[in-house]
Amino acid sequence: MPPLRRRPRPLPINELIAGGAILALAAWAALAWSDRGATPVALGPLDPSRWWAGRGLTLADLPLVAMLLVGGIPLVGDLLVKLTRGSFGSDLLAGVALVTSVLLGEYVAGVLVVLMLSGGEALESRAVSRAGNVLAALARRMPMMAHRRAGGAPVDVPLAEVRIGDVLVVLPHEICPVDGTVVSGRGTMDESYLTGEPYRIPKAPGSTVLSGAINGEAALEIRTDRVAADSRYTKILAVLEASQQRRPRLRQLAESLGALYTPLALLVAVAAWWASADPTRFLAVLVVATPCPLLIAIPVAINSAVSLAAKRSIVIRDPAILERLDTCRTAIFDKTGTLTYGEPSLTEVVVVGDQPADRVLELAASLEAYSKHPLAAAVVAAARDRGLPLGEAEALEEKPGQGLVGRVLMAADGIPRAVAITNRRKLAVLDPDGPDRLPSRVTGLECVVLIEGRLAGVLRFRDSPRADGRPFVSHLGPAHGLSRVLLVSGDRESEVRWLADVVGIDEVHAEVPPEGKLALVTEAVAAAPTLFVGDGINDAPALAAATIGIAMGAGSNVTSEAAGAVVMDQAIERVDELFHIARRMRSIALQSALGGMAASLVGMACAAAGLLPPAVGALVQEGIDVAAVLNALRVSWRPGNLTDFHKQ
Secondary structure, X not given: OOOOOOOOOOOOHHHHHHHHHHHHHHHHHHHHHHOOOOOOEOOHHHOHHHOOOOOXXXXXXXXXXXXXXXXXXXXXXXXXXXXXXXOOOOOHHHHHHHHHHHHOOOHHHHHHHHHHHHHHHHHHHHHOOOOOHHHHHHHHHOOOEEEEEOOOOEXXXXXHHOOOOOEEEEOOOOEOOOEEEEEEOOEEEEOHHHHOOOOEEEEOOOOEEOOOOEEOOOOEEXXXXXXXXXXXXHHHHHHHHHHHHOOOOOOOOHHHHHHHHHHHHHHHHHHHHHHHOOHHHHHHHHHHHOOHHHHHHHHHHHXXXXXXXXXOOEEEOOOHHHHHHHHXXXXXXXXXXXXXXXXXXXXXXXXXXXXXXXXXXXHHHHHHOOOOOOOHHHHHHHHXXXXXXXXXXXXXXXXXXXXXXXXXXXXXXXXXXXXXXXXXHHHHHHOOOHHHHOOOOOOOEEEEEEEOOEEEXXXXXXXXXXXXXXXXXXXXXXHHOOXXXXXXXXXXXXXXXXXXXHHOOOEEEOOOOHHHHHHHHHHHHHHOOEEEEEOOHHHHHHHHHOXXXXXXXXXXXXXXXXXXXXXXXXXXXXXXXXXXXXXXHHHHHHHHHHHHHHHHHHHHHHHHOOOOOHHHHHHHHHHHHHHHHHHHHHHHOOOOOOOOOOOO
16 A cells, blocks of 8 residues: 555635635725716727627726636536536526626626635535545554664664564654564553554563554564555555545535525526516526525534534534434444443452452552553552552563562561462463462453462453443434444453443444454445444544544544544533534524525515516525524524433
């Protein structure tokens, strides 16, 4: 896979055209006021006799004409391209009105149409200009250089020059550049972007490391097992790129309405022209009919919803989700950090032998106080919560295949004791009889404690489920029409099923890698619109491939850019609030569009009867626009409580 480069932001043409239209209208108003009564200006090819309507140009008209040439021609060209592709949208009326206004010399009306068209396009382009951001964020994460050891001190070389078998030095807090094996050093690495677990994984000689993992506080030397182009991280990039290419574009609410409204408006305009033999009536009808409530009020409603969501700690990166969220019928949740808090705690000390539980815990905590193990902090915190004293540890080692070992001296008796902390798989190395004495395995995380070479106890941990997880999940079907809810995780099956039972989810998929999550989401999307909620970088492909992707927390820049929305404070109730914000936005947006269209139909009838000339019709249309936009702005007002499920 070739290196990814950050794509430059395209020049904001529509924003420039809209700004130019505003300046042209301001210049026209100033010149028209100062040069009242000025005679037309004959300027070569712009001689008044050349114009169909027989109207000449005044000095005040010049900025309008310039704007129509600079901004109108590209817009009309874009509309023609759409027509050749069979796209018959609501902006066709605006294009016809623009051309007609130029032919009839109604330059103010033409510039207003330019403003409406360019403004609508600018809003839409900003909503869908996220293509490439996810890949760019992932690419920025990886180092471009690697520290290769070649006999003496490490030498910096381009990552593309690293070969299988090369020994690289990964400095503290650096990102591991390749998949490999540790040959020297001991420390930890954060592999959460792949595993989804928020824990640091201990690394020692012989341990495997993955590209993209964040190194801890100790430098490590690793042997390259795969070059960067074949690494696991590159595979994540590949699946994410594929999922982005399948991501649908923004679909405006106005499209279905415009398909009916546009032919009707054209029919009325042509009939008015034919009945009166006056082409200005054709233009008057089109100016009044130009669907500004569709082109402007709906984007205003969307932006207002984005503003309201931001006040509720929800960052909406893709406004299109507001339109699609209420259509979702399947919800897929990642486990860690989504339906759990992501902070494991000690839940039980199971004694095996004659040592009391407090003694097992205080000795284990005394040793773990010097460890970077993922569960060490939970052990130390539990001992302190119980008021247990911690002893001094010495001869601390973490030997491959044996776990954490050392000697602990307790102040109470001054007797040093050999203590080891390991797992079930490694227990037999330290105590051959230990596996036969182990208690039955239950769900959750655990580690085993040995004192003087004998199994003394088992420490069990659990990542606490969110208190509001079950009421939230049970609320999704009745309130939001979700008929299928899945729990997906890279954790082992027993842990995932335990959480599923707690929160009330029946369909469980455990030990699923990032590629598997993407496959599950792709399959679900093919069957029905699908919502995916996750928090790790490993969830980025699934977040991007889902109909709606929501990231819990802002800890990962990559995840945030892959998601359509980011819940900054990680409160699960925000997902429910987002449902209500989207539903309210859609309702008010339709009110603005339908109400504005109804008012425009009345104005069209008046214009067809000759009661509204183009200039007056433009003012009427502006009044309709203001009313529609003001109504759309109501979306940003918080309507009391945005969530309606009962938290426990």
